[in-house]
Amino acid sequence: MAIYLDVIWFLNFCIDLLLLVLTALVLKRSFKKWRLLLGALVASSSIFIVMTTLSPLFYHPMFKLIFSSCIVVTAFGFKKISYFIQNLLTFYFVSFICGGGLIALHFMFNNEMVILNGVVTTKSTGLGTPISWLLVVIGFPTIWLFARKRIEQMEVRKVKYEDIVQVDLFILDRQIQLKGLIDSGNQLQDPLTKKPVMVIDMNDLHNKFPKSIVQQAKHPEMIGDPSFVIDKDWEEKLCIIPYRGIGQVNQFIIGIRPNKVIVTLGQGEELDCSNVIVGLNFTNLSSEGDFNCILHPQMLIQGKKRLA
Structure with missing residues (x-):
């Protein structure tokens, strides 16, 4: 199976950039575009780590925590510990929302799984199936917009109009x-x-x-x-x-x-x-x-x- 690393990297870069933008919007952070682009570049570099002998290290929870901390600091800087923790937790929050929604859509429309002799197997190519690409290219932005609107609605309800x-x-x-x-x-x-x-x-x-x-x-x-x-x-x-x-x-x-x-x-x-x-x-x-x-x-x- 051929793996098109450049396509996978670009896709991850776009997704990581959208997640960082949503994090900034949720926290109402003023941000610099070049920092978010650099943060997305750092985040998407994980694709290349997975393809090397360092891949076992990448799957360790402590390495993931350190790596995500580097992403957040690159994108938003480090002003004080509370500022950093708030950025990091919100980045995890929006990642879980968007990632969970994408996984749910994938399983809803997934037709790549088959069961052979009681064993679950998958079939795919280096570029994936049309369904998988539609889910990523259309599904992720849709979930991103949905999450942003729901968060804005929650903020509206928190406003005390009598104040x-x-x-x-x-x-x-x-x-x-x-x-x-x-x-x-x-x-x-x-x-x-x-x-x-x-x-x-x-x-x-x-x-x-x-x-x-x-x-x-x-x-x-x-x-x-x-x-x-x-x-x-x-x-x-x-x-x-x-x-x-x-x-x-x-x-x-x-x-x-x-x-x-x-x-x-x-x-x-x-x-x-x-x-x-x-x-x-x-x-x-x-x-x-x-x-x-x-x-x-x-x-x-x-x-x-x-x-x-």
């Missing part, structure tokens, strides 16, 4: 401190970039913005009108967000792309939620003044943890 959180909004040279309510009913997204939209109460915050921006927010239908003179730096950050409320016709509000948004949760945990658009709204959000902005739940799912 008021601190929000630090950075736009150009301005920093604005807000009190935000995490609202599960806020599903507003920018239709072009699909970024979540957080809505702020301009009645309370109009003095934090230039007068031209305030006037533009009051009259979004006049955007692009030459009578509105807006500073170029601010103009480049403006966008229009269409929306429709209950019992209302299609409307739109002015949005601003911030430089950075930091959300502080309970126990001082900070999330970098900069992948968002700030909607400028003149509707009173809280009659008692408990909060002056509404956060999109997706912000907390996509947000990246900031290390102290």
